[in-house]
Amino acid sequence: MGAHIPILAIAVPLLGGFATPLLAKLHRRLRDLWALLVVLFVGACVGYVAVHVFAQGLWVYVLGARSPQETLAPGGFPIRIMLVVDGMSAFMGIIAGLLALVAFPFALKFLPEEEGKNLALTLGLLLLAGILGMAYTGDLFNFFVFLEVTSIAACALIGYRTWTSRAPEAAFKTMLLYSLSGLLFLLAVALLYGEYGALNLAYLSAQLRGSRVDRLALALFLGALAMKAAAAPVHFWAPDAYGEAPAAQTLLLVVNTQVSLYGLWRVLFTLYGGVWDAGLGWLVVAMGLLTLVVAAFMALLQTDLGRLVAYGAVSQIGYMMLGVGVGLATLAGRPDYGLVALKGGVFHMLNDALTVGLLFLCVGAVEWATGTRDLRELGGLGHGLPEVALCFLLASLALAGIPPLNGFASKILIYEGSFRLSPILTAIAVLASILLLAVYARAFQGAFLGPRAEVPRRVPAVFLLAMAVLAVGIVVLGLVPGFFLEGVVTPAAEALWRGRAQYLAAVLGG
Amino acid sequence: MREALTVLTGQGYWSPLIWAAAALGTFLLAGLLWWRGRREYKRGTEQELPFVSGERVENPRVGALHLYWGLTEALRPLLERLRGWHSGVVNDYAGWFVVVLGVVLLLLLL
Structure with missing residues (x-):
């Protein structure tokens, strides 16, 4: 079997x-x-x-x-x-x-x-x-x-x-x-x-x-x-x-x-x-930069917690494209920094899944408890939903790339790799991260801080358990990033970086 | 064990353990400063009330949407342009798709 x-x-x-x-x-x-x-x-x-x-x-x-x-x-x-x-x-x-x-x-x-x-x-x-x-x-x-x-x-x-x-x-x-x-x-x-x-x-x-x-x-x-x-x-x-x-x-x-x-x-x-072309890598890098900047600015305008998190999720796609795009742009010479950026982009896929996943679960828990996701109506939920507030804060910090959480571990690889290609790329990516931090600080303040608010419905234990699994993942990946980087991310990045010949040989023989 | 905790970046390395130790030191220093602070502060008294031009404010909370008012005002032309692109009209979205496809085709075929 x-x-x-x-x-x-x-x-x-x-x-x-x-x-x-x-x-x-x-x-x-x-x-x-x-x-x-x-x-x-x-x-x-x-x-x-x-x-x-x-x-x-x-x-x-x-x-x-x-x-x-x-x-x-x-x-x-x-x-x-x-x-x-x-x-x-x-x-x-x-x-x-x-x-x-x-x-x-x-x-x-x-x-x-x-x-x-x-x-x-x-x-x-x-x-x-x-x-x-x-x-x-x-x-x-x-x-x-x-x-x-x-x-x-x-x-x-x-x-x-x-x-x-x-x-x-x-x-x-x-x-x-x-x-x-x-x-x-x-x-x-x-x-x-x-x-x-x-x-x-x-x-x-x-x-x-x-x-x-x-x-x-x-x-x-x-x-x-x-x-x-x-x-x-x-x-x-x-x-x-x-x-x-x-x-x-x-x-x-x-x-x-x-x-x-x-x-x-x-x-x-x-x-x-x-039949690779360096221009392709730059095209992916350009789309990545545009994605992370546009989505971060749009997140600033949102009043619905779900849509705000959604724009944050879209901006993270930009970071993945930036990291992998740098790897693609440098595929001819295969310099070390190209692989570093590529690993960062791939690692960020896993980190994004955990952080964005946790944020969406928090949004679901808030909607379950209050019946709304409108930041103009929400506030003070941290008193009644402390576990959800803690998870939202943790995921927000991770998404914005605050150390020592998992988002930082992948972003630093993307930053360092892209810096060697062009410092402007890194500068834009860091600025977008700062903007995202501001956006999520605003969302946290709007939904969870302030005078105590009534919570009509308790959040079930299974919600908290699901959120806890992702929260633990965020912390563990942040504290022992090398373990996951070597064990899981590097084989994935290497499969893209120099794995084509093996792929072809495994299927076609020879 | 050391490899599990460290990320080599090509230029240097990132170690969450060293960061955590530095953060702990900073928290201890902040705690020391706080501990040596003024002791006449009392929670729940009028010492906690905000001072706004001498007026007593009933609900002093600043709503989430009022944060970064200055930033959003300064960036208003850019943000309004971006909001316009996110019109919610599917024809516009399909139009953007056509534009992107056209640009990619030009870049790859020329």
């Missing part, structure tokens, strides 16, 4: 999602237990895959064959569906598994039964399956299929609160842009298929010549994935979507955004790594 773990990590939540409403017909508790078991199983699978990949290297799983070489056609390309899990894929799987393990117990309590809880749990599991499919697949068309699975599930979760006016509108906007993004991605895949007659990522990577058609496809990939990753100036859907989805489900939307970013790295480093 161990040999089939990568496919089980995708198949179990996919089938589990469809089985959820059927089990709900028998008993609601059975459905809840089932959802928890599925998520626990997925968590165990992604953990197993990660341990295996970090210890033994790249894992190629072929559907219907024992090894990829058995599937090679006379033309030299693999003809079966395959999953190719390298350090970066395994790292993405860890993030997805970790946030799912926190989000689902929270959701079971947070989602009211009469508001379509069955649907939300089903969609959550489908979204998880799609995310893991995107992370593990080694085939461009399968990547597109999983991209669509995540898009459909995510849009339905965003519009989950159909009785409000804003949620369906946010879902419609997201759906339109996701559709545009998906179509362009498919067009790019079709262009490459037309040129090379294959869809396997490794094979295509070996064949790409950097022709005009290849470049056209690259532009389409870049535009489609940057939009889905919420990079400025195509990030507009994200604050609406994050702000309207139920808090627990927003965690999965955060991972959905990150896996699109992962897809962008896969395209730029693995697929196009052989």
